[in-house]
Amino acid sequence: MNGLVKDLPDSRSPALGLVQPTEEEKLRQMKANAVAWRGALSLDAYLKREKFLASRELTQNGGLTYWALVDKAAKERLVLAGCETYRKRAIVAQNGTVKDVWCHGIGSVFCPPELRRRGYAARMLKELGEALKIWQADERESLFSVLYSDIGKEFYAALGWEPFKSAHISVPCTSQAIANELHDPLSPVHLLYADDLPDLCADDEKLIRQSMKMAPSGKVHVAVVPDVETILWHHAREEFVAQELYRRAPDVKGAMVFDESGKRVWCYWTRMWYNEDPTDDAGNTLHVLRLVVEGEGTLNWETQASDEMFLRYVPSIAALIGAASQEARAWNMANVEIWNPTKIVIEAAKTVYPSAEMVHRDSESIASLRWYGERLSVGPVGSWIDWLGNEKYAWC
Template identity: 50%
Template sequence: MAIPENLNKGDAPSLTLVHPTEAEKRIQFSLNGAEWSGALSLPAYLRREATLAQTALTRDGGITYWILVDTSLPGNPLDPKSGTRLPLASCETYRKKALVWQKGEVKEVICHGIGSVFCANHLRKRGYAQRMMMELGKALRTHQTEEGIECLFSVLFSDIGKEFYTRFGWEPFSSSHVSLPATSSHDTASLPTVRPLYAEDLEELCEIDVATTRRSLESRPKDSKTAVALLPNLETIQWFHAREDFVGMELHGKTPKIRGAMVGNEKDKRVWCYWTRMWYNQNPAEAKGNTLHILRLVIEDGSWEGPSSKSNGETTDHSHDAAIAALLAMAQREAETCKMERVEMWAPSPTAMAAVKKLDPSAKVIDRDTESIASLQWFPEHDGPVADKIDWIGNEKYGWC
């Protein structure tokens, strides 16, 4: 599409946020695909996005597309029937179920996760992305709340540092992870028996996880800070697996079968995790850059306290350390098989870190300050920043979009 010479800047009153037509979406996907296609060709990237738009999480309004347009341009009014409008900036939002705990009460709400914030190179430095985020923050307060379910917050994961999105209300929260190599020399014979999880195992486990998350919030002391939790439901986990299935088929001609791992057979005493593989290397024979992400780590009885301190300064490992180490060891083996460079787990608890140390004593928690920075905008009226007034529960990879 030709670029008009009389484009307005980002503060022009004629700029507005609208939902694109299919033709307008193709324009933006073709542009942002050049930067975000990863290991895929551009045509494959476009097919992947079309496929992901039809998952249980995203169909029937689960995903919403947004573009910023200038209504003063010839042929660029609000009515999309007038012709293809020029997208000045774009993004998409995912409708997610969430829980909010406040003053002893748990509410089920919706939350919008923001992804694919994009402004083409030739349109940058005009303030379009800034204007879009300002308008989006206002729009999401009431977007899809027609059924009477509140939207109290939205989230995004910044890959451009902490400053840009903070200016428009998305405050950075703690963002950390630990990384393990895909290959390990650790002797796992002493670890508990672990079994793989498959797609057919996930529905029951996700239901248990959601119920456990709710109970955990309901049991918070009444003087606790406000807490939010994105629900780790089946639809969310399946979206990640649909993503990896598509890329796995494109690169390797097959889809992964093992979706996670579990230790234990007795209900209420099991420990498990789900994972997803993300390929970034365009050479299917190379592992560099590819990552197996632990989507969600679950201790079914809810006992997450870490190693306890003794009076002499030493620590006693929690009994779940060995179980989590067994899960991660299986993840390492899967990562090596699937041409992954590493295994990554977000927001590791002290218990999880004790497990990681069993496999790699040199492993350290990495605090992210440039990429995948978990950021949240709280919609209710408040005085000043809220990042220190809200607990983001389960800030793991499953919440990413």
């Protein structure tokens, strides 16, 4: 490697290009990036997990693509930087017109430590950004791509992926938090299982489409579809890690308050283990993937918070957070996190745990979006694009 590093090309060289890596190159890249991405898993288990996740319904048939920047002229090809993209169904609405498009989610951007500060990651992303405009666009347009930056906001913004709201509220899974859980006799909690997900995801998509039709003109409204394939990918990831750590997998996938169609409030969640010690909960987090309020329409409830909505939904959402806290505690989680909560969700979290506070992320998991369609303004895309459902489910 040392000899190769000395002879590496300039990142501006026309000999560099973006390719789909070979199986051998993918394996070398995964072994190199394992320290960053394996979490609580051993190297061997991490490699098995990535192979397992590549076979899920979301990632089959072109749903997952690996990318690498290489020197095409080199006799011995070396991956200078790599990443992967997930093809996701998305919806774009403007002035009452709703369009089905692709969104490509970018994940695992990695440059080996010995090759950093040479501009390779930036060169790869510049080429990838252009490639994704037309990648797999034979069936439908690719109008935007997303990524979640763990290196702050500036690097990816300079390459076209502009930062959006990236905040969360966290409820610790302590006995105090669970003791303060709100038990509303009018809001009994029903636990959700894998068999419940297909119908609920389909209902959620209908709500999003209805909301987008009602969206005010003058802005572009986008959403990654929280379809069952996406939710099941998160659960497959969770189940694999649980089996490795505890030799069993969780079957509770979320919770619901009320069960009458048109009045339901529900959420899906996933557990993420970061601590290599399976007996230590530090760092382990139950993430709420998606929170759905059925009665008001997704756009109204997410962007408006009337006094009536507070009275109606705070007790229900508090009950869901309480159920999530109990489930998290049972699986050695330290916290429950909800991304980009509304005022109603914040109030509900404080009902469960009065000291809960908003965290505005500025270095990790920064939701970032690059727009490929016509720009409405020369200003930041966040000033004229509303990203609905900017929640954990869209992460990759």
